[in-house]
Amino acid sequence: MANKSKMDGSIGAKNKQIILAAAEKAFASFGFKGTSVQQIADEAQLPKTNILYYFKSKQGLYVALLQDIMSLWNSRFDRVTAADDPAESLADYVAEKMTMSRTHPQASKIFAMEVLNGAPYLNKYFNTEHVAWMNGRVAIIQSWIEQGKMAAIDPTYLLFHIWACTQHYADFSAQITSLLGKSMKRADFEEATRQVIKLVLSGCELDIPRKYQE
Amino acid sequence: MANKSKMDGSIGAKNKQIILAAAEKAFASFGFKGTSVQQIADEAQLPKTNILYYFKSKQGLYVALLQDIMSLWNSRFDRVTAADDPAESLADYVAEKMTMSRTHPQASKIFAMEVLNGAPYLNKYFNTEHVAWMNGRVAIIQSWIEQGKMAAIDPTYLLFHIWACTQHYADFSAQITSLLGKSMKRADFEEATRQVIKLVLSGCELDIPRKYQE
DNA sequence: CAAAAAGTAGACCATATGGTCAGTTTTTTG
DNA sequence: CAAAAAACTGACCATATGGTCTACTTTTTG
8 A cells, every 4th residue: 555566576666675685785885974876876876866865864864774784683482482492492592593693784884883882863762662572572581580590590680691692693703704814604603502502501501402413 | 201281180181071972972882984073063162163173984983982992891701711600700890891781881782883883993902902902811711610600511602692782781672771761771671680680590590699780 | 481392273276975866767557 | 648746967166175385483502
């Protein structure tokens, strides 16, 4: 109803995707202010005016991109319940987040930059949907603790640390690449995933699910 | 010999400090490109030309600031030895890094932004001094493991995760503030520190030193 | 105390950049 | 197939910004 021919495979929708992809690449490398519309245009191989045709302004493009990125964050962990197994649920969540860091590092970087700068465009989201999500997750972890399924770890901090460790592999890849002497490949991410899972689960006094052992 | 009257309490040195402090605040909030020399001048309450008088260019000021920041990272962990106690050494390191996140969040943010953007100005440092530091620390942790003092955790990943968790509290403070409904005070940082120490040490199968229990 | 060095500051400029406009071409649709 | 809608694009503009130049004032020093 809202969007009739715009969301289809129509030429407009396709171009929007191209532009968003180009913007993601550029913003991740140079930040919002550091990226010019011209750069995005070059990356997208479209004239500059075309960019402004699809997105009212540079800021409009940025906000649209940010929205796109936030929807990527959706995970199976959103739908976990008190009846689920904490070890498997948490391990799966870590693994999913690590996969995101590997496959969408630019999205992670843009998100990080936005938060670093005080989250001017995400504050509203943080104070509404995100808090609600958080409360839901915390309640479930708390109930796992009360059921004696895992050690009494503050669920809020637990989530902070999962985010910190997993996102680190995307956000700080430049540092990691220097220190490892090579950029991380799929196998390295798998090893890193095992390490994070081990860390997180041992912090919760949980056993590592078979599928994540070695 | 190199600097005679410049490094003293002379008017020049004092102004440089004022400018660096102003630049730290501005760059942390808006990034390198997002910060104008005029903004820094306003923050420092000095005319713009004065900034360019002390630092050849905006980039020069940024590099000087980055150098300043890197020197802050020095820690007792730099001088730890194979004879030291891993539990105490690691717990102290985490505690020190958490204190840095609380007292110098802007420095942490600038560092994060630099790395996020591919570390253009830090790459040289990463590939030399930083690798050397890393190799030294990894060797010591490895020897702790060989001495049976701690579980066999990959030291490289261990350090990555310590950095990730501790720096997270500075870099993602905007998100944390929203989710906690208030900005973290000293007491919150102390609690967070205990949580990180618990996580890291349990990952290494180490007992928490008395001074960090409750 | 006079000369030199250091510090201060307004005027100015070249460039880059976000964004508008007006006109054209292509695609869709009744 | 013609009219309308969507897509495209070069020309243009106002503004912001990094940085220079020149001249003036204050501080240091021999």
